[in-house]
Amino acid sequence: MKLVQCSSEERFKFEFVFQQSTQPFTEIRKPVVKSRNWKLIEKDDTIMFGKPSSAQPNVGLSGSGAMSHVYIQHPPLRCSIDGSRGLFYDDGNKLLLSLTSSQVFTWKTVPHVPLLAPNSDSIDEGPVLSIRYSLDAKIIGIQRSNHEIQFRNRETGETFIQWFKPESESILGFFWTDCPTCDIVFVKTSGLDLFSYESELKSLRLVETKRLNVSWYVYTHESRMVLLASGMQCKTLTGFQLSSGGVIRLPKFEMAMAKSEANEKPVLAAEDVHILTVYGRIYCLQVDRVAMLLHSYRFYRDAVVQQGSLPIYSSKIGVSVVDNVLLVHQVDAKVVILYDIFADSRAPISAPLPLLLRGLPRANASYSQSSSKDMDNMETNEMNDLEGTLYGDDWTFLISDLICDTAKGFLWRIHLDLEASLVDFYFVWFLKMSIKLSSFGLQAIAASSSDVPSVLEFIQRRKLEPYKAKQLCLTITRAVILERRPVYMVARAIDVLVTSYTHSVKTGSSIHGRAVEKTSTSGKHVDSSRAVADDTMSRVETHGKSVKNESSGGVESETRQARSEIVDNESFNPTTYSTMNRSSTCLASEENVNLESLKTNSGVFPGEPLSGDLRCLGAKEDSKKQMGAEISRAEGEPSSLQSQMPGPISEQQESRVASPAISPDEMYSFVFALVDEEMTGDPAYLVAIIVEYFRSAASERIKVHPNMYVLTVQLLSRSERYAELGLFIVNKILEPSKEVALQLLESGRQNVQTRKLGLDMLRQLSLHHDYVVLLVQDGYYLEALRYARKNKVNSVRPSLFLEAAFASNDTQHLAAVLRFFSDFIPDFKSTPDHSTYLRILNEMNSPIAA
């Protein structure tokens, strides 16, 4: 594979050539962008896209200074054990297992703690084909051969073996399930056997058998779905979902397989099929090696629908999901392509870029070596080696965002760099448009500016770093307004934000999380685990310790992980939800997820989308509570580990943000108020944008911040567009409020009509006191008196009226006002006002009399 570095002048001409070992002269040319010439610079909160001053040369494929949208963070979780016979991944418990002859070592992969010491269990010697812990972590199941599976109780050490007699069938594998009717499922060549585990009797009880021929199977605990392959080409698949709601059998379906030239029929292998869960929907990706395509299928309750295909550029493919973004690793090409399959488009959201290894001390190795002698030389060498192992043969991609280097015993977690992928996103859009430009001419220019809304949509869907996502959205929105992009485009961008906000309100993930009732419930296991998920503040309370800072990685990601699960639960249609782990499932049940909204979101397609755990409500409460206890206990440790590094306050706030959705208040204070300050020139454009915001808010039926109206009045009167201002008020586009009325009066100094509108609004709002005071100020003191009498306004000082009457130099009026107060205010005659003005009145009258 060659990566052609472009000069800055030709940065729009890109070439990315793959040379595949099997087909030496086949070049697949794809328009590919080298986004590392572009950098997102955040300066004064304004996003600017530009080239860094000097385009730095690429340091290999994963130069540590380079930008990449996907990275793995050094250090990895090290899980190498002397005498290890192999690594296993138990996705049900998210455990990495390493076997020696008589022991099994386990590492929790969530949270990601690099230097985590393993737990160990002793097991009997003998061959091990696969090994899985039960979901309550009490029993270890070990497949010893094609006909026997051994069970071992971790507490008592008791074991028993389940045998299968017939020679005709053999066990392909097994997994534990949280299905209400059974505990463990055996996949055999003759079909599925569902057993319940009888711990007292030390035996399994057969619950149900599903008969069908099976060549191989694929299962992920995340989706609770098992796919069984049968047929000559192994391309006929039958799916079962064994969720807490019961067992659902999916209709049989065929995978698409292109024929090779020799008319040989290729056989589908288990490693070519990937089950993934994205946005709570279950998909299956299938590699078609002949056609070099990655077909995708989506599972519904009663249908499997093919969704389209993605091109692949490598014979070996790895698939990961990070924050609901699909990552397709092109292993041979050593690049990764990102897709957001929420939208219907099959276009990648990024150009293929290499995976980056971050946090490696190699960049400053030159001086660090001399300064820190304590650094082990072996270690340094190993680190230098690391880069070479990227996408090596030993890499195994684990569900859903883990990579295991089986040779070195490293476990990496994949991260998404939101900002970097955004730059790419912009860029791919731009590239697409520039291609279109040549073929369609003008049309594309309009289309190309539609990028910002899509970018915002993309960010709003990201849940792993809600604070960052929110800040990005705010910055982008401000930027597009300040750059005076076309109104319709900004309008669409605002629509995205407003819709996203209403969605988050409907589904209940409010902006500030649900940081209540933590300490009170901390006695309960489930709740304490939830508290951790909710808000790191809670940890400060429960554990009396502070949050660690960003760089150390571990707890952070754990918190995020847990939080994201809950957030997902709330903000994506939970009907289709199946990624929740046990604890979050319980949360769902306890927090009374709005079932109304669940129903409404489903059923666009033939059937209801397959759902995961939601129907568990109350099914296995006990085991879950135990599980919850386990989790909360486990989570206590890392936080104590990190406790010596207190995080800054802002970070605590940061972690409070549960969703990137932007509330109307934030819209005002972080977008419009700031933009108004910075914007120069004719405010007409900003008014247009504000109107679009009103429209968007009105269509979603949310209230905008009252200051928005005040701002609009200011802007319109600043440009002396009083006629429009009148229309806005009359049509109630600017909803009446005291603030608006006062602003109208203020702005009305130059325009009588506008002042009148303000007065009218005060009256309509029954703000009698203010109305009367203003009438007096304007010199209409008699009207003011009449109004005050009619509406029983007693709060205005009589002296105000008297002063006004005196100022008009009309003795009759002054007398009338004086009389009014003497008549209607009982003890007015004894006040100094009365005597003062009576004297003044007499003085005024005396010259005439004389």
Next chain:
Amino acid sequence: MGLSSVTTVSEGIQFCIFDLRRGQHEGEELDKILFFFPADLPFSTQLSVIGLSEGLITFTRIFSPEAACEVIEAERHSHVFYQAEPDIWMVMIVEKNKDAEAIWRIDALQRVLKEVHSLFLMFHGSVRALLEKEPGGGLTRNHLYSFIMDYLSDFLVGKKLHLPSFRDCLKESGTVQMLTVGREAAIEVQSLVKALESCAGNTACNSLVLFQDLLVSTTLSPDDTVKLFTYAVLRLTPRALSSGLSSWSYLHKGNTASHVTSGSILPNSGSGSEQFNVSSDTSPGRQDQRYHVPRPLQRDKWSKKKDGFLVTDIWGAEVGSLISATPTVWLQHTEERMYLCVYQQKNLTIILLIPVSFMVNGEQGISLVKQQVLENVSILSLLCCILVHIFC
């Protein structure tokens, strides 16, 4: 048969415009006449009418130097005065009939005078400015003649000129009728208006949106809104376009039968000037060729094209092209000349005003703006639906 010849017999109406600053010297009296209706009256009569008016104006000024004379009621005639611009007077002399209403009608007639002037101002600028541009007065006379004759043609019923009656002055003339809409619709309208006004890039545009004969939105100053609204109702709204009849709603609403097509009655501009220019000392023929006089009030000159834009050849064509020149109007508030761009969809009429000074490349720029407007057509249709819904 021209309007002038018919109307002398119909109702005793005389309508003149004169400039007190002109014709001060003996023998130059004719010079002060800028417009006279009916044009076929002998100059001596014209001069005596104007002389009388001038006398009345000067005389009343002695008693009221601040407020000029407005109406003189004689036994058989009413004299309605309106000082349109400093020293430029518009006078209408109407014969009284037996009705007692005759006196009360004055208000309506005054409004006619004001309206004529304000519309003239919008299209041609002030009379004084025209006179300064061409001191001979020929240009001004041509403009005034064709403009006012076109205006008066709306009052033609059969062969008679029916000026507004007393009842009409109680009605809606000179005001703007608004369509009341709810908040959401209002926001939609504003959103559309902003979208439209941004069509011309960063140029500060103005717009007026009408639904049928009702105003929905405006970004113009109140004065300009009234003028443009009046013109739109007269010539641009679907009703004005389709029936070809005068949309003087207070005059002829639903009264189509009494109408004759104006074409046969109105003289073309050439013959009109000829009749009129007899009064002028310059040769009428050459003068007419020298000035191209747009007649914005000429009827049946606006037509809707397939793309929804209204076009007219009133303003002539650009040199070397067949495309009609885009009309321009003069805004009083901003003191700017604006291109008038009219788009119509069903009952919705949108008037977009683009400053001439900002359009460097003239017609080309306009057609670009039009394209931009067309891209918003979907919103337009939506808005149309909303408004129909509100209206019905």
